[in-house]
Amino acid sequence: MPDQTHSRPTVASVEKRTDAIQAALEERGLKAGEFIEQAEHLVEEKWIPENGARVVAKAWTDPAFKQRLLANGRDAVAELGLTMPPHHRHLVVLENAPKVQNVICCTLCSCTAFTIIGLPPDWYKDLEYRARVVRQSRTVLKEMGLDLPPEVEIRVWDTTADTRYMVLPVRPPHTEGWSEEQLAKIVTKDAMIGVARLQGT
Amino acid sequence: MPDQTHSRPTVASVEKRTDAIQAALEERGLKAGEFIEQAEHLVEEKWIPENGARVVAKAWTDPAFKQRLLANGRDAVAELGLTMPPHHRHLVVLENAPKVQNVICCTLCSCTAFTIIGLPPDWYKDLEYRARVVRQSRTVLKEMGLDLPPEVEIRVWDTTADTRYMVLPVRPPHTEGWSEEQLAKIVTKDAMIGVARLQGT
Amino acid sequence: MDGMHDLGGKQGFGRIRYALDAQVFHEPWEKRVNALYGFAVKLGIFNMDEYRHAIERMEPRHYLSASYYERALTSLATLCVEKGIVTLAELEKRANGTFPLSMSSAPGRSNIPGRERFKAGDRVRVRSDYVPGHMRMPGYIRGKTGVVVSESPAYPFPDAHAHGVKAEDEPTFDVRFRSEDLWPNSSDAALVHVAVFQSYLERASDSA
Amino acid sequence: MDGMHDLGGKQGFGRIRYALDAQVFHEPWEKRVNALYGFAVKLGIFNMDEYRHAIERMEPRHYLSASYYERALTSLATLCVEKGIVTLAELEKRANGTFPLSMSSAPGRSNIPGRERFKAGDRVRVRSDYVPGHMRMPGYIRGKTGVVVSESPAYPFPDAHAHGVKAEDEPTFDVRFRSEDLWPNSSDAALVHVAVFQSYLERASDSA
Numbered sequence: 001m002p003d004q005t006h007s008r009p010t011v012a013s014v015e016k017r018t019d020a021i022q023a024a025l026e027e028r029g030l031k032a033g034e035f036i037e038q039a040e041h042l043v044e045e046k047w048i049p050e051n052g053a054r055v056v057a058k059a060w061t062d063p064a065f066k067q068r069l070l071a072n073g074r075d076a077v078a079e080l081g082l083t084m085p086p087h088h089r090h091l092v093v094l095e096n097a098p099k100v101q102n103v104i105c106c107t108l109c110s111c112t113a114f115t116i117i118g119l120p121p122d123w124y125k126d127l128e129y130r131a132r133v134v135r136q137s138r139t140v141l142k143e144m145g146l147d148l149p150p151e152v153e154i155r156v157w158d159t160t161a162d163t164r165y166m167v168l169p170v171r172p173p174h175t176e177g178w179s180e181e182q183l184a185k186i187v188t189k190d191a192m193i194g195v196a197r198l199q200g201t
Numbered sequence: 202m203p204d205q206t207h208s209r210p211t212v213a214s215v216e217k218r219t220d221a222i223q224a225a226l227e228e229r230g231l232k233a234g235e236f237i238e239q240a241e242h243l244v245e246e247k248w249i250p251e252n253g254a255r256v257v258a259k260a261w262t263d264p265a266f267k268q269r270l271l272a273n274g275r276d277a278v279a280e281l282g283l284t285m286p287p288h289h290r291h292l293v294v295l296e297n298a299p300k301v302q303n304v305i306c307c308t309l310c311s312c313t314a315f316t317i318i319g320l321p322p323d324w325y326k327d328l329e330y331r332a333r334v335v336r337q338s339r340t341v342l343k344e345m346g347l348d349l350p351p352e353v354e355i356r357v358w359d360t361t362a363d364t365r366y367m368v369l370p371v372r373p374p375h376t377e378g379w380s381e382e383q384l385a386k387i388v389t390k391d392a393m394i395g396v397a398r399l400q401g402t
Numbered sequence: 403m404d405g406m407h408d409l410g411g412k413q414g415f416g417r418i419r420y421a422l423d424a425q426v427f428h429e430p431w432e433k434r435v436n437a438l439y440g441f442a443v444k445l446g447i448f449n450m451d452e453y454r455h456a457i458e459r460m461e462p463r464h465y466l467s468a469s470y471y472e473r474a475l476t477s478l479a480t481l482c483v484e485k486g487i488v489t490l491a492e493l494e495k496r497a498n499g500t501f502p503l504s505m506s507s508a509p510g511r512s513n514i515p516g517r518e519r520f521k522a523g524d525r526v527r528v529r530s531d532y533v534p535g536h537m538r539m540p541g542y543i544r545g546k547t548g549v550v551v552s553e554s555p556a557y558p559f560p561d562a563h564a565h566g567v568k569a570e571d572e573p574t575f576d577v578r579f580r581s582e583d584l585w586p587n588s589s590d591a592a593l594v595h596v597a598v599f600q601s602y603l604e605r606a607s608d609s610a
Numbered sequence: 611m612d613g614m615h616d617l618g619g620k621q622g623f624g625r626i627r628y629a630l631d632a633q634v635f636h637e638p639w640e641k642r643v644n645a646l647y648g649f650a651v652k653l654g655i656f657n658m659d660e661y662r663h664a665i666e667r668m669e670p671r672h673y674l675s676a677s678y679y680e681r682a683l684t685s686l687a688t689l690c691v692e693k694g695i696v697t698l699a700e701l702e703k704r705a706n707g708t709f710p711l712s713m714s715s716a717p718g719r720s721n722i723p724g725r726e727r728f729k730a731g732d733r734v735r736v737r738s739d740y741v742p743g744h745m746r747m748p749g750y751i752r753g754k755t756g757v758v759v760s761e762s763p764a765y766p767f768p769d770a771h772a773h774g775v776k777a778e779d780e781p782t783f784d785v786r787f788r789s790e791d792l793w794p795n796s797s798d799a800a801l802v803h804v805a806v807f808q809s810y811l812e813r814a815s816d817s818a
Contacts, residue, residue: 012707014680018639020704021687022646024696032649039645043634087658090762092784107618107748109662110678119644121632125678127462128626131617134750135789138798144628154800156789158618160746161782161805162658163762190630213499215472219431221496222479223438225488233441240437244426288450291554293576308410308540310454311470320436322424326470328670329418332409335542336581339590345420355592357581359410361538362574362597363450364554391422403621406674413611413742414670416713462622466614466674505624532796534621545753588740 049118051082052166053187057180059093060171069093073166077116084115090163091116094194098201099152102167103141103194105133106159113164117192124193134158144195166192172200250319252283253367254388258381260294261372270294274367278317285316291364292317295395299402300353303368304342304395306334307360314365318393325394335359345396367393373401403508403534404541406462411542411585432471439478448481451564455536456480459504480504508534510565513572514601520575524550527606528577528598536564539602547606548579551595559601572600611716611742612749614670619750619793640679647686656689659772663744664688667712688712716742718773721780722809728783732758735814736785736806744772747810755814756787759803767807780808 012020025032055077059066069076073091074084084091091113094102106112110125123129133140137154141147148154157165169191175183190196213221226233256278260267270277274292275285285292292314295303307313311326324330334341338355342348349355358366370392376384391397427433442448448456456477457465465473480503482488493501511533520526530545531537538560554574562569574597581589635641650656656664664685665673673681688711690696701709719741728734738753739745746768762782770777782805789797 010707012702012705012709014677014683015637015639016705016707017683017687017701017709018642018646020701020709021683021690021696022642023704024690024700025646025649028695030649030653032646035649035652036642036645039648040641043641043644087765089765092760107750108615108746109665119634121634122636122678123626123628123632126627127617127674128623131620131623132626134800134802135619135621135793135797137789137800137802140626143625154798155803156800157784157803158748159805160748161762161768161807162765163782163784163805195628211499213494213497213501215469215475216429216431217497217499218475218479218493218501219434219438221493221501222475222482222488223434224496225482225492226438226441229487231441231445233438236441236444237434237437240440241433244433244436288557290557293552308542309407309538310457320426322426323428323470324418324420324424327419328409328466329415332412332415333418335592335594336411336413336585336589338581338592338594341418344417355590356595357592358576358595359540360597361540362554362560362599363557364574364576364597396420404619405622406620411612412614412670414613414667414673414713416669459622461624462620463674465622466671505622530794532793534796585740586738588742 043119047115047118049189049192050184052117052192053184054080055116056168056187057183059168060183061180070095082116084113084164087162088113088164092163092165093168094157094165095168096170098170100155101148101152101194102155102157103133103137104157104159104165104167105129107134108160111159113166117166118189121189141195146196167194169198170201172198174200244320248316248319250390250393251385252316253318253393254385255281256317257369257388258384260369261384262381271296283317285314285365288363289314289365293364293366294369295358295366296369297371299371301356302349302353302395303356303358304334304338305358305360305366305368306330308335309361312360314367318367319390322390342396347397368395370399371402373399375401403458403537404532405458406465407458408541410540435471435475435478439474442478442482447485447487449563451536451558451560452481453477455507455564456504458536459507461502461505464502476502476504507565510535510567511561512567512569513559517572517600518605520550520603522550522552525606526550526577526603528602529604531602533561535561537561538599540596542584543579543596546579546584548577550575551578552576554597559599574599575603611666611745612740613666614673615666616749618748643679643683643686647682650686650690655693655695657771659744659766659768660689661685663715663772664712666744667715669710669713672710684710684712715773718743718775719769720775720777721767725780725808726813728758728811730758730760733814734758734785734811736810737812739810741769743769745769746807748804750792751787751804754787754792756785758783759786760784762805767809782807783811
């Protein structure tokens, strides 16, 4: 929608604006380009939902680990070699049950435990999800394909501080006897955000 | 600012959209064009701040009229041949004093007693005025050129129903002996909204 | 509804675009839009509460980026489509482009039962009501306490009138609030008066 | 500040743009922006609270129309200008066009004196605080009562940390609210948990 009343000289494209700030930093000897390459590696290879999936699979198969995970998420994921940024001082793991569905959001910005469950998907950062999921949780989940029976209690968690959350989904009954590796393969980012349940649960 | 994520087929210009709805009404035998011409006449010749200026000048010179005006604005302006739309059922006239400044706004849309004080100016309808004048009244007035001494009490009136307001400014002392016609000439729309005072007051 | 239109007290906006010789209209189409919505009201196609609500129902990004008269245009077109006067397809064909309309409406409500009559000087509290439909209570007074300064004649109740719900007309009360009570430690000192429908109010105890 | 970013519970938004294979990034520049603001934080040019607040300070129309990564870009550039790393003129020359930055900052504040320590099960009320600067209290819990479910380690207090104001680190408490208490008769039934800084909370009487 064009703004009728405030049009002025052309706003540079977001791409050109990104070029400008990157070049300005480079010119001051700050190696922005190098950092971008490193970050690309982190985003694509390290901060991936497969991390959280390993955590979930271990929690399903190792009751003592699960207990430690629920007591102190940050320490427990470190056992699997997973780290969190210094400002994520706390990881709270939210255990789903057949009649309990936990859902994560961030109404003020778009925070997540991104080193564990991966960077947030586009819809998580959209104004629609941020505005609506706290007030219209059941409706929003239904629109997203998760039509919960009325007896399921919904627990929304708004990431308004630097505590981070992840959802521990219910283990599908048909996976009895599966290895941790097999189990990890069925755990999705959306299930760890809490907007989806795993097949059969 | 272009929306990066939701671009689709081109939105028709506001002008073309206006043409479209006007033509659609015309085709159904509703004489939109005729009505537009009449409305143009009303807007330019009838719903003008000179109406309110006459009301103010009379209130300054006729104490009995002023009393009736403050008691029932709608009836009192009718004495001067001024009318209000049926849904403006009530006109409240707010009397300024050296230490009282009344200010009108409409935070939810942009309502005014437009048949009396004229249609609202652009800034009255802007998001800035609507958002800020109720919370930052003194700051906003100062930005608009009305730097009130601290001893002046500010009274804001938010037009959230179909009661309409107009401000009765303080009569400048140098106008003693002036005729109603002379007085009416110095009364401005902004003074009747309450974001300005008349010279010398 | 707690919509994007409910701007009173919202922070982050810049300076007022103020000029001594400010204009009402900037483009000829604006005058036409201003006339056309009045025309539709006069014809009885919709009423002023439906008109205001259809503006509030605009997609929030669209609401905020649109000019005042683009909002009027959007409401006019939305209601003409909803009332069956014209189809969106016809409008878009005529405009030779897309014609963004407002989002759909949620249910309205009738008057609050057992509403009270107040007189000047009464202390009143604004109910903490949340409704999905139209409402003329700005969010900044929700739950706040003030003093009645005057009463208006009865008007159609907007929460009902914008939705075709039956309701009794009811008076509005001009209620005086201290800005300090509305935004403690975070406003310029002022008395802020709001015209509040009877259904939004309850009597406040003196101790409140 | 009661800014445009405070979206929780705001009505009028449409359906979620949801897809099973949703992407994190849509354009290559988005990855660069995401890296660059992290780079600036790592270099100590600004901290995460300053970063978040500079997003919140965006002109409201710009905030609402911009994508997530355009908001990140705007905050990064605003803070680099405010910290004296680069001038707006240089950025606009390099970008060959205007480069809209965020609005200026208002003062921050330090911790609330006499703040209390709570434990799981305590009933707490969120203070009705209004501040001109940064704050991590979403408007929808202001003045509302809930129950503490857990406590976090101490963090920098954002109202101070975003403004260079000295303050003690303080814990946050995950507080459980009933959606029915947040939006009476106007929400889906749920327990809504919010991580609330100690300074925003006071003990609630059991009768509340």
